[in-house]
Amino acid sequence: MDRLGLLFTWLTLGLAGLQILFLLAGDRYTRRPWPILGILLLTLVLVGLYSTKDMLYFFLFWSASTWLTFILSNNPRKAFGYLWVSLLGEFAMLSAIGYTYAVTGSTALSSLAKAGPTAIALFCLPFVVKTGVIPFNFWIGDLYTGSDKRFVLFLSAIISKLGVFGILRTVSELPSLPNLAVWQNLFIYLAGITAIWSAFKAVGSEDAIEALSFSSLSQVTFIFASVLLWSAVSVSGAVLHYINHMLIKLGMFSVVIYIWRKIGSTEYTAMGDFVRRMPVSFLFFLMLGISLAGVPPMGGFNSKWLMYEAFISKGRLLPVLLFFVAGVGSFLYVYRLLHSIFLGRKKASISLVKEMNPLQIIPLVVSGLVSFLIGAYVKPFMGLTSRALTGIFDPVTITKTSIGLVNLSLVLEVFGLLLGVVVILFWILLPKHRYAPDTEGYTAAAYLPEQIRLWDYSYNFYAPVNRLGKAFVDLFSLGWLAGFWKEYIAGLGLVLRGLYNGRLATYGAYIMLTLSGLIVALSLLVSKGS
Numbered sequence: 001m002d003r004l005g006l007l008f009t010w011l012t013l014g015l016a017g018l019q020i021l022f023l024l025a026g027d028r029y030t031r032r033p034w035p036i037l038g039i040l041l042l043t044l045v046l047v048g049l050y051s052t053k054d055m056l057y058f059f060l061f062w063s064a065s066t067w068l069t070f071i072l073s074n075n076p077r078k079a080f081g082y083l084w085v086s087l088l089g090e091f092a093m094l095s096a097i098g099y100t101y102a103v104t105g106s107t108a109l110s111s112l113a114k115a116g117p118t119a120i121a122l123f124c125l126p127f128v129v130k131t132g133v134i135p136f137n138f139w140i141g142d143l144y145t146g147s148d149k150r151f152v153l154f155l156s157a158i159i160s161k162l163g164v165f166g167i168l169r170t171v172s173e174l175p176s177l178p179n180l181a182v183w184q185n186l187f188i189y190l191a192g193i194t195a196i197w198s199a200f201k202a203v204g205s206e207d208a209i210e211a212l213s214f215s216s217l218s219q220v221t222f223i224f225a226s227v228l229l230w231s232a233v234s235v236s237g238a239v240l241h242y243i244n245h246m247l248i249k250l251g252m253f254s255v256v257i258y259i260w261r262k263i264g265s266t267e268y269t270a271m272g273d274f275v276r277r278m279p280v281s282f283l284f285f286l287m288l289g290i291s292l293a294g295v296p297p298m299g300g301f302n303s304k305w306l307m308y309e310a311f312i313s314k315g316r317l318l319p320v321l322l323f324f325v326a327g328v329g330s331f332l333y334v335y336r337l338l339h340s341i342f343l344g345r346k347k348a349s350i351s352l353v354k355e356m357n358p359l360q361i362i363p364l365v366v367s368g369l370v371s372f373l374i375g376a377y378v379k380p381f382m383g384l385t386s387r388a389l390t391g392i393f394d395p396v397t398i399t400k401t402s403i404g405l406v407n408l409s410l411v412l413e414v415f416g417l418l419l420g421v422v423v424i425l426f427w428i429l430l431p432k433h434r435y436a437p438d439t440e441g442y443t444a445a446a447y448l449p450e451q452i453r454l455w456d457y458s459y460n461f462y463a464p465v466n467r468l469g470k471a472f473v474d475l476f477s478l479g480w481l482a483g484f485w486k487e488y489i490a491g492l493g494l495v496l497r498g499l500y501n502g503r504l505a506t507y508g509a510y511i512m513l514t515l516s517g518l519i520v521a522l523s524l525l526v527s528k529g530s
Contacts, residue, residue, distance in 0.1 A: 078146025199329025237306025299374025
């Protein structure tokens with residue numbers, strides 16, 4: 001196994017270990033053996049994927065990961081869209097392998113270069129599908145929100161980014177970078193549009209799991225586009241953000257899953273003011289939210305800065321604009337998550353929650369602290385990514401690149417000063433607020449109705465933003481395309497049903513037409529021969 005595969009192996013093993021610890025430290029439901037054994041089996045399959053450079057073995061491991069994801073989702077109806085579009089991509093990969101073997105007599109990844117750009121594009125199609133780039137984004141919501149909650153953490157942290165590893169592994173094995181500029185540019189721009197689309201979806205969501213899921217898509221498409229840009233700075237930033245995003249999803253999903261087990265819901269309207277009962281979880285959730293939004297001193301700032309810088313240095317300003325707009329969306333949905341879960345209006349469910357036990361909270365604490373270290377002491381982590389990319393790119397340091405980076409120590413000092421000002425304002429100088437119980441709210445001399453969510457400001461939190469992005473979201477949700485294919489397939493079924501209607505006379509007519517056609521064809525061949 002090379003250094004690139006070794007890095008991804010250790011990251012996956014570490015994530016799987018921390019998630020299994022979280023599940024084992026929970027209640028009887030999360031300790032059930034099948035999800036844990038399934039995650040272990042999927043981890044072993046991924047280790048095999050990371051270690052091989054043979055296209056056929058790569059295909060087998062990739063296909064196994066698809067089927068295991070489908071099984072572990074534990075919801076065939078919701079995961080069916082993911083399955084069939086993944087199988088479509090894998091058919092393209094298998095076609096590329098067969099063509100390459102026919103041309104070169106080899107199944108080594110490096111032999112793809114001799115097979116030509118078309119074979120490379122077909123082999124890489126499953127990576128685009130797995131990432132969820134438009135037009136392959138229609139399965140995201142169903143799979144994430146419909147999957148078993150015990151598996152959705154692994155799904156978001158690792159499986160959603162398999163396409164990133166696929167591109168890295170494939171292109172790094174090619175002797176020379178092929179001329180795929182058209183495909184490269186196309187999917188970079190599609191990734192930018194997907195990032196904005198998924199950010200709007202996360203902002204408008206009324207469910208924490210759904211918001212985190214579309215947040216993952218927004219971040220992963222940024223990583224994917226940075227890898228496609230294929231420069232030392234962009235790939236280094238992408239790998240660093242891969243690590244950071246994995247930690248963010250580990251921590252944030254563990255909190256939401258824990259709350260779901262306590263109150264039976266992940267809807268925002270069922271949560272509020274949990275900071276009173278879960279202060280430690282709130283602190284680390286806040287840290288990870290800051291990192292997700294790309295704000296110093298957390299790690300998301302450094303990795304996003306590298307990726308932005310790579311696009312700017314290449315003169316790709318339109319992708320910078322697209323991902324910047326998506327980044328603004330990340331501020332909005334992070335604040336929504338923090339406010340709706342931990343702050344805001346107190347709900348009856350607050351009596352059901354308390355702080356996680358010491359073992360359960362370990363993954364959250366570890367993810368928060370490591371993400372902080374990536375932001376404050378980034379050099380060791382950049383060294384880690386540079387070693388993994390040895391032989392692909394020259395080593396990259398985060399403080400010295402083509403257009404120069406900010407002075408990180410200065411950024412941290414300014415951020416610390418601003419944080420101190422905020423603390424003084426809100427905790428010392430400004431007047432304290434108080435919590436108003438439901439009994440203080442009335443209309444027409446009556447208490448508020450039972451369906452309080454219609455009166456609660458946590459519902460439809462970003463109404464103006466949702467209205468602004470509705471047309472954009474509807475267009476790129478591709479529901480219209482799914483409807484077209486549904487009608488097309490239904491029409492095709494009616495045609496086939498008319499052809500095969502079970503009547504003997506119809507089948508007799510088919511036989512006579514076939515024989516007549518054969519006789520005509522044979523007579524034409526004989527006449528030409530004579």
